Structures are given as C-alpha cells and as structure tokens.
Amino acid sequence: MPSSVPTWDELLGSAQRSAVHWEMRDSYAVDYETGPFADWRAGVRLAPEDREAWWRPWHSLITETVARGVVVRRVRIVSEPVSEYTHFLYDGTFKNIIAGEQVRWLPRRQASDIALPGNDGWLIDGRLVRWNHFTGDGASAGGEISEDPAAAKLCAEAFEAAWARAIPHENYKIR
Template identity: 80%
Template sequence: MKQVPQWDDLLGSARKSAVHLETRDSYAVDYETGTFADWRAGHRLDPADRESWWRPWLTLISETVARGVAVRRARIVSEPVSEYTRFLYDGTFTNIAAGEQIRWLPRRQASDIALPGNDFWLIDGQLIRWNHFTGDGASGGGEISEDPAAATLCAEAFEVVWERATPHNQYEIR
C-alpha cells in the first residue's frame, strides 16, 4: 500500500483539479467539546471576523486555488438533514471564502448513481485518497490509489453528483 501523503503534499501535487465527495451524515462528532459542541451551544462564526475561523486547512485550499486548481466538494445528504449536516452547512462559508466550490445533493436524488463505497479526494482525475471511517464517524485512516478503474469510477460518480447537486448559495436546509 502506498504511503498516504500529508494534505499539503496531496493538494500540492494537484495541477488542474481536486474534487472531494462526502457521503456521510456525520463525521467524528464530539458532543461535549470542540467546534461542534460550541455550535450546539449557540456559537456561530462571524464572517466579518476572519481571524477567528481562518485556519491552516483554509490557507491550504486558498493556496491551491491560487495556483489555478479547481477545488470542488460535493456533499450527499439525507433530508431532513442531521444536526451535524446543519453544523457543516453553517460553516461552509469559510470553505467558499477559501475558494472551494461546494454543492449539496439530497440522498434521494443519488439513488441511481454508481458511487464508490468510501468518501474520497480525486486529484487531477488520477490519484485517489480514500477516506475510511469507523461506524461512529471517527477516522479509520486514509489510503492512496492510482488504480485507473477506481479513478474513472470516482471521476464519473463525482461529475454526476456535481451536475445534479445544488450550489451552496442556492441550497436550502430541510
């Protein structure tokens, strides 16, 4: 198995595109501490206070986009959305500020799409970083693949999802 590169190396290798498909309704939820717990307690990020929410991930995305790489993220979500999805939705403006394009697809509209079994990042249509998760949403580690058939599956699935999905600024939480 190939070594899983750090995020800055992975996105740093992108020349044209980096696409990310998310298919879970929650990821590593900590109800007691952290940003999700703060959000549940009523804290909301202030778009005007960039210093309070800009973090290394957003800098990496911004630098990637500045190099001319299109960074797109599609989220397949159950409706009505989970509390965690609502939390993601509320914070998505930060990703958009960094230059990501984000769309949302209700799960019912994805039933006839051949989807990979795991979330993934696909770099330049060739390099896949599979994201594995445990049943409760914790990270189960990553895996790298350059298998052409898997890359084709990911690319085709992502494009179908992207075409059907609603841009973030038009998607209404249900």
Template identity: 75%
Template sequence: MPSSVPTFAELLGSASRSAVHLEMRDSYAVDNEKARFAEWRAGHRLDPADRSSWWRPWLDLISETVERGVVVRRARIVSEPVSEYIRFEHSGTFTNVAAGEQVRWLPRRQASSIALPGNDFWLIDGRLIRWNHFTGEGASAGGEISENPTEAKLCAQAFETVWARGIPHDEYKID
C-alpha cells in the same frame, strides 16, 4: 500502492488542475472537529465578518491551492431532513467558499441512480485517489491511496454526476 498516505498538504500540493472531494456520510466524528461541533451545538455561530475568528490552516491550504490555478470542488450527498451534523457543516461552509472552494449539496434521494464508490474520496487531477475511511461512529479510520485507473474513472464519473445534480451552497437551504 505507496506504503504511506501523503498529508493533505502534499496531496493538494501535487494537484495541477483539479481536486475534487465527495462526502457521503450524514455524520462525522473526526477529532479536529469535535470542539467546533460542541461549540456550535452550544449556540456559537461563526461571524462571516470576523474572518480572523474562523480562518484556519486548512483554509490557507485551499486558498493556496486555488491561487495556483487548481479548481477545488466538494460535493456532499445528504439525507433529508438533514442531521444535526450536516446543519453544523452547512453553517460553516461559507468558510470553504471564502477560501475558493466550490461546494454543492445533493439530497440523497436524488442520488439513487448514481453508481457511487463505497467510501468518501479526494480525486486529484482525475488520476490519484485518496480514500477516506471511517468507523461506524464516524471517526477517521485512516486513508488509502490508489492510482487504479478503473477506480479513478468510477470516482470521476460519480463526482461529475453528483456535481451536475447538486445544488450550489448559496442556494441550498436547510429548514
């Protein structure tokens, strides 16, 4: 295992075919989202027509990755009714889609029969895993890199099963 975890720019820059991301928590408390979440809670909503107000470096990275021919997909397993945080995520996911990412949502009750890894992850080209670790409160606890073929196979199978059962973002409605 490498001694350091590559940045997301390095990770996605290394992708030649695919980058898939599985999220399984109902709440995250990562530093770079705290201000946007607080604004959303106060009633601010992103205006899809005002791209300059919501476009950010992460979306540039996704867009550049997709433009190189890499398929970027994200699947989210969520409890229903959804948490306030998932409402926030859902309301802003159009930005990911605008950057070229494909996103699907899977209600947790429909995931019961899927063998899932214990942590969220990115899987690059079906072989390189970036495990995303979080504290119990949802703060980032760092990442870890693995090229273990058994773990990569588990991640690939889990992701593809979630993806097949998932609901495309534009069809997943939150009450």
C-alpha cells in the same frame, strides 16, 4: 499503489488542475462536549468577516491551491431532513467558499441511480484517489491512496454525475 498516504499539503500540492472531494456521511465523529461542534450546538455562530475566529491551516492550504489555478470542488451527499451534524457543516460552509472551494449539496434521494464509491474521498487531477475510511461511529479509520485507473474513472464519473445534479451552496436550503 503507493505505500504511504501523503499529507494534505503534499496531496493538494501535487494537484495541477483539479481536486474534487465527495462526502457521503450524515455525521462524523466529533466531540459533543467541547470544540466547534459543541460551541455551535450552544448557539455560537461564526461571522464571515471575523476570519481570526475561524481561519485554519486547511483554509490557507485551499487558498494556496486555488491560487495556483487548481479548481477545488466539494459535493456533500446528504439525507433529508439533514442531521444535526450536517446542519453544523452547512452553517460553516461559508469558510470553505471564502477559502476558494466550490461547494454543492445533493439530497441523497436524488443520488440513488448514481454509482457512487463506497467511501468518501478525493480525486486529484482525475488520476489519484485518496480514500477516506471511517468507522461505523464516524471516527477516522485512516486514508488510502490508489492510482488504479478503474477506481479513478469510477470516482470521476460519480463525482461529475453528483456535481451536475447537486445544488450550489448559495441555493441549497437545509430541511
């Protein structure tokens, strides 16, 4: 196992074919008083055509990754009705899509018989796992890299099973 966690630029820069990401939390630690989530709660909605208002280095990284021929897919496994935070993510998913990601949503009830990993994460080219650890309150507890073939196989199978059942963003209606 590598001793350090690569930066996002290094991780996605190493992808040659695919980068898949699964998210399974209904909320992540965010500032409820200031920042994008607070703005959204106050009624601010970003317009897709106003890229200057929302384009971030992350979107540039995804666009560069996809331009190299890497397929970037994200599946969000969510409880329904969705949490306020998930609604916020849903409203902002247009940014991921414009950057080049494919995004699908899977209601948690439809994932009960899928052997999902215990943590959110990324799988790069079916071989390298980046686990995203979180505290109980949703704050980042750091990342971890694994090149264990069994872990990569579990993640690949779980992701593909979830992806096959998940609803493309443009067809998913939050409730």
